[in-house]
Every structure is written in C-alpha cells, then in structure tokens.
Amino acid sequence: MEEVKLLGTYTSPFNRRVMWALKLKGVPFEYIQEELFTNNKSELLLKSNPVYKKIPVLIHNGKPISESTVILEYIEETWPENPLLPKDPYERAIARFWIKFLEDKTPIIYAFYLSVPGEEQDKAIRDCLEMLRTIEEHGLKEDKKKFFCGNKIGLTDLVFGWMAYQWEVMEEIVGVKLMEANSFPRLHTWAENFKSVSVIKENLPDRDRLKAHTKWRREMLIGEA
DSSP states (O other): OOOEEEOOOOOOOOHHHHHHHHHHOOOEEEEEEOGGGGGGGHHHHHHHHTTOSSEEEETTTTTTEEEEHHHHHHHHOOSSSSSSSSHHHHHHHHHHHHHHHHHHHHHHHHHHHHTTTTTTHHHHHHHHHHHHHHHHIIOOOOOSSBTTBBOOOHHHHHHHHHGTTHHHHHHHHHTTOOOOTTTOOHHHHHHHHHSSSSHHHHOOOOHHHHHHHHOOOOOOOOOHH
C-alpha cells in the first residue's frame, strides 16, 4: 500500500495547492501540520527538506519532494488518472508558461503585501496592476473558458488558486483595492468558477484565521525590515 504524507501549514497557499491536487486525484494522504513560526520545525521536515527547511513537502513511500510546483508535476506524473494538464503538448506548454509567469511575479506580489503608503507602494501598485492586466488579457483571453486551460480545473488554476480567496484578504490588510470586478471581469469570473468546484470549496482555509495570520505575518516582516 502506498504511503503519502504532506507536510504543510494551514495558511500556506503553497501547501493548499498540493492538497487540492491530491484530493482532485483521489490520492489518500496523511496531513502533518508544521509550526514554522515558533522555531519548532519537526525533525521530519528538516530531514525531508534540508536545503530550504520549508513546506510543503510531499513524502511518497519514504521519498521526499519539495517545492510546490515540482510536487504538482510529480503528482501529475505519478497518478495520471484525473489529469490536471492538457493532453495536447502545446496546451501543456501554455499551462506551464502561466505557472512560471506567476512564480516569477512573486517578488512583485510580496512588494505590494509589505508596502506602506509612499513611493514604494505606488510602484508596487503599478506593478501589480500590470500583472493583473496581463493575466486578464492573455491568460484568460478566451471568454468561453471557465479555467486557464479549458472547462476543467487544472494545475495552472491550482497555482493561481490563492488569488481566488487570499488576494482580497491581502488587499484589506494593505488597505488598497486592486482587483476590481469591473476592471478584471475575467479574473473575477474565473475566481468564482474556481471556488465553486466542490474539492476547492470544501478545502479553503477559514477566512478569519487566514486574515489574522496574514496581518500578523505582514506586521512581523515589516518590523524586521
């Protein structure tokens, strides 16, 4: 019998995307909560990811895999049932392109998340709006598609998934609204479609708990800076 374990934290969007993938695939797994912010990382985590010492980590039959997008590819290859990537090679390449696009924009998103009023926040806002416009106009350019790669949820959607529920929380905490429905109608429609999928809806973090953690984490990081 296969043994599958997932090391993660409740509020991590990187952990959440792996959890969604496993559930969409119908893969039974044991979830192990890690306490990353109390300097109390488990021996299992330190042993499983000695390079970065962070979550998520998937352990499959004793073999650890780190980095969420790498884990997603591993899940897709290991459990091919209920595929999360298109069959067509070109469409698979496009799906991977948008996954990389969002990964490359992480510094821009963090700059906005940690910004306070001033020139740096103004730049972070401009950069984020440009990113959102690119996704709206090119990533979701076909109106008939419910998701990034068609009418079925896929890996690209899982990577972007945090934007469907956590982006609004981040905006509230920063005090700046960017992803307005009238400015980004396709993104808003995609977000509603994404959250309506039963596996996603049943496995979203509690909003109050997420907001409290996101606010605490932001204050801590700004204080350290």
